[in-house]
Amino acid sequence: MASRKDVAELAGVSPASVSYYINKNGYVSKATGLKIEKAIRTLNYTPNQIARSLRTRQNKQFVFFCNDIRNPFYSQLVYRATQLATQNDYTVLFSPVVNNEEHMKKLVSFQVSGVFASNNHMDVNLMNEIAQRNIPIVLLRDIEWPTVSKKVSLIKVVFASIMEKIIAHLTKEGAQRICYVSSCVSLNQNEIDMKTKGFLAAAKDLKHAVIHNISATDDAYAMIKEKYATSLDFDAFVCTNDAVALGVLRAVESLGYHVPSDIKIVGCDNSNISKFSRPALTSIDIDSETIGRLAIEMLLKKIQGEEVPDVTIHPRLIVRASS
């Protein structure tokens, strides 16, 4: 493949001038520029980004780590982030691998300009290590990490008040025994997410329970069918996302219950799943596009060396037919 040297030779100038021309530093005369331009075209030359990255110690790439690639919440987030990054001459790459430390470290060693991650299913030490290397990092905080480095900027979604609102709404509609379906791997202090915590705090004066480690429609469906085949001791379910809520909905229906008269259901993310389900699902709107935008803006500021304070997001409740 043609290199900068080939271009320089063909154009009859020095390699340095080719660099100056490409990087538009203004130190190239019109005539020389034209010759270089022509040589670039005939050789179909594209600068080697790897070499450039090695030299400048920046690769102008952001890596987004989000395990739950199927969740529309993340696809919207990444979509918006990509738009904004492209405008700023950066590239966004998406990796669904978050449970393989070697793999993630390797990715980051490509001198990435920044990292965005959602900390579900993720290890705090790995994040701290990345931060230690002075790689800008923004974390969408699903789980509270007491030991997370100060260098990591947080986007915090506040679930305390919205969960109170949901409980108030459900009890007003007649619910008395509420079950939360959580995606957490476990309910240990280090692995429980803010949503589940928010629910537990809001539901403490009520009959309630939490089922964990459920994050997809199929799992939710199978779990409900198995666990509550004979009797169901809840009259409402609050679910970690819309996909899970849909699985719960179909399962309780197939067990013979009616939604919302027998059982009320609330999802999360306000995705098309909740909008187009029948009955349509009550859901929590977190505004993933705003988070995607914030992620890039914060990363860009961190690259400039600015101090970036944590950001707090307040989600909204969207009431629909399922409650």
Added chain:
Amino acid sequence: MASRKDVAELAGVSPASVSYYINKNGYVSKATGLKIEKAIRTLNYTPNQIARSLRTRQNKQFVFFCNDIRNPFYSQLVYRATQLATQNDYTVLFSPVVNNEEHMKKLVSFQVSGVFASNNHMDVNLMNEIAQRNIPIVLLRDIEWPTVSKKVSLIKVVFASIMEKIIAHLTKEGAQRICYVSSCVSLNQNEIDMKTKGFLAAAKDLKHAVIHNISATDDAYAMIKEKYATSLDFDAFVCTNDAVALGVLRAVESLGYHVPSDIKIVGCDNSNISKFSRPALTSIDIDSETIGRLAIEMLLKKIQGEEVPDVTIHPRLIVRASS
């Protein structure tokens, strides 16, 4: 950040030995290895992948270009591909940008080891250019490109017979006027996809129509509501994916029709959308995980310099309540 030189100094060996040790070439004595290992630990050293890539001219990264990041078809595909790539010490990065040539070229100039793409919304010249640079490339062929380079390996999903099967099924169930809802930007020869072509061929003896440029649930819903508010001259819809099928379903329902007795609906991808919709949607199963696996296997072979013949996939029809 610590470099290989720092490790070498601390361990009291040459930089070359550190390389040999890290790359496990076997040319390092046990004692030296131990010293190096210790130095690596104390310095918390991670090899710079950019420098390695520049030297070896391979970055051990695959880039997957798929614009439709929200489509479960692609998330499953990427999920499976990532698994397999990781096992082979490669990394998969996902980019939803396919309409910005500069951006894509830049990504590829990171000396990526291979590219996978779905050719919907994509430019054939760009793909040929990448192939010309001898970068292994596998294309999931949605659109027939007569001018695509021979260097590009194709995964072809055959829609001719499945569309015939669908038409036979729908007419047997009583349908007489069938509408296809396509995601194609236009129906020009260069932009029409194989699905739409397959439908047109299969439906040629029937009353039929094609609506194009619809790829998401909301768009499908709005389009049907607007276009057929007063009268609906079709009794069946075949849709480019399940998300669109769901939008069509909800729209015709809200116009007062009953599915399947008044109108029959068929989706595509056999995703959770079709399984958990009510009525459940008849759909086409394309087996995205197989395609994900094939993509990596073909890419790996191409890197070895092997000839990789095109692969053909035959989808299956899954009949459910919507037809």
Added chain:
DNA sequence: CTGAAAGCGCTTACAG
């Protein structure tokens, strides 16, 4: 088994 040295393709002070 170990090390000195060349080179991957760039950028960028520096001198002219």
Added chain:
DNA sequence: CTGAAAGCGCTTACAG
């Protein structure tokens, strides 16, 4: 405005 030269952090024949 232009060019010669150093160096980013690695790998890998080559010599010992």
